Amino acid sequence: MKITKKNSPNHFNGRCGWKADMIVFHQTGNTSLSKSLSWYLNKAAECSPNYLIDINGDVYQLVAPENAAWCNGTATDPKDPKYYGYSLSDIVKSRKTNCNYYSYSAEFVHCSRGDITEAQKAAAVELIKTVIVPHMRANGVTPKIDRKHIIGHSEVSPLTRDPERYNCPGKLFPYDEIISRVLGEEVDPDSAYEPVQYIYRAVSTAAVRAGMSKSAKIYSRVTKGDYYPVDRIYTINGEKWLRHAGTEEYSMLVDGGALFQRAAAYSTKRTTCKINIRTSPGLKGGINDTLPAKTIVYMWGGEPPVLIDGYHWVKLVYEGKVVYAASEYLK
Ligand SMILES: [Zn+2]
Incomplete structure (x- = not known):
């Protein structure tokens, strides 16, 4: 997907040792893209999401996903109104640290009561599928696309949990629709791979196939004991498949027992x-x-x-x- 990158200063470098596995949604206080951008890019705001989604579905990255954006922070002091213990999320309460460390944050340009546009919904689904899920997988995190891991700011902090006035991202926010659309489309193999650069040694004579299914056409078989560079590992319907580097040829990685064993990392040269x-x-x-x-x-x-x-x-x-x-x- 097309993402316009900007650099907000309002973040921590890195995630203090955490790997993000949650997504927190917000609505912007401002009613336009330009006002929202100038606010989040301003150091004085001390606030920015990782991603900003405009009314027309355009997506902006303001803080890279490997960094903790200052968007839904929690405090460790019970006297602070942002104390993690006031969260409605069991995960946030149990982790006892700043929620920014382990969450990706996304703001929707002014959605009032959370009734985001269809373009914003579609952009959120694509952002999760093609950017956030692969980022999690690349970090060794197994994505959990459910209501425990995809939450709203008001569920993190009581400061944004005022149903009469300001509720972030709003009472009508379509969490369930976004989750089911992500899951419904997650069978798209391109959303479910981890890029790797590993040499695997064949411990069997596994088939080399045209696709990632036991019914896909067999081109050849690997030779037991030989080495195979791999550039992607897919998880599809609970099965693990590898892609032979630089090809559209696939072998099952595990079938009962391992069919391949990782031997080393590689780098490509010419x-x-x-x-x-x-x-x-x-x-x-x-x-x-x-x-x-x-x-x-x-x-x-x-x-x-x-x-x-x-x-x-x-x-x-x-x-x-x-x-x-x-x-x-x-x-
Ligand atoms: Zn918020």
């Missing part, structure tokens, strides 16, 4: 000219193959190059096997 890859480091290593210039190769992580015959040799995975190449010819 050959800068035609090069020989060898079965052991050094010019005396047997030539395994010759690669043309600009071939993408997968370099084994965590192993420093070894200097032999005047070249720095690094370990690569090529067509399932471990090979070596002179790093002088990789970029």
Whole structure:
């Protein structure tokens, strides 16, 4: 989705060791996008959400999701009206710390009683699916899309829980509709993957398929003991699938027992000219193959190059096997 990025100073860098797993919704005090933006970007406001959603559905990121925005903070002192103990959320009460640390916050431009526009609803659903859920997964958090983890500011703090005057984000706010639309569309595989850069070793002869289903066409089978670079791990209907790096080919990661075991991280490189890859480091290593210039190769992580015959040799995975190449010819 298209997100316009701005930089509000009103946040903590990082999340004080927490990983965000909740979403807190708000409405802006201002009735227009321009007034809201100038307020949240102003240091004197000491307040900003991670995301701001305009009436027409345009989305602005004001604080990056890895940082705790100052939007629905709670206090640890019972004398403070923002004390976490006054929250209506059991999670907020049990964590006994600032709610900003573990929540993503999103404000809707003036929605009065919480009756946001269809464009705002659709934007919120897409924001959760394509930005927040992948961000959670990348942090190792299993997203829980439910009413315990998706709440309103008024449920965090009594300061915004005045039904007569100001209730944030409003009594009519469509939590359940947003949640069911996210869940209904979450089967879209692109919303359910974690980007990775791992080499996996096959411990079986798992099928390589055209899709992530046991009925998808089989292209080939992996060779037991061989190595496979993986660039995405999907969780679909409770099954885990891997995508073979740089392809649209998939294998099941676990089926009863593990079909693959993670061997190492990798980084991708390109050959800068035609090069020989060898079965052991050094010019005396047997030539395994010759690669043309600009071939993408997968370099084994965590192993420093070894200097032999005047070249720095690094370990690569090529067509399932471990090979070596002179790093002088990789970029
Ligand atoms: Zn609020």
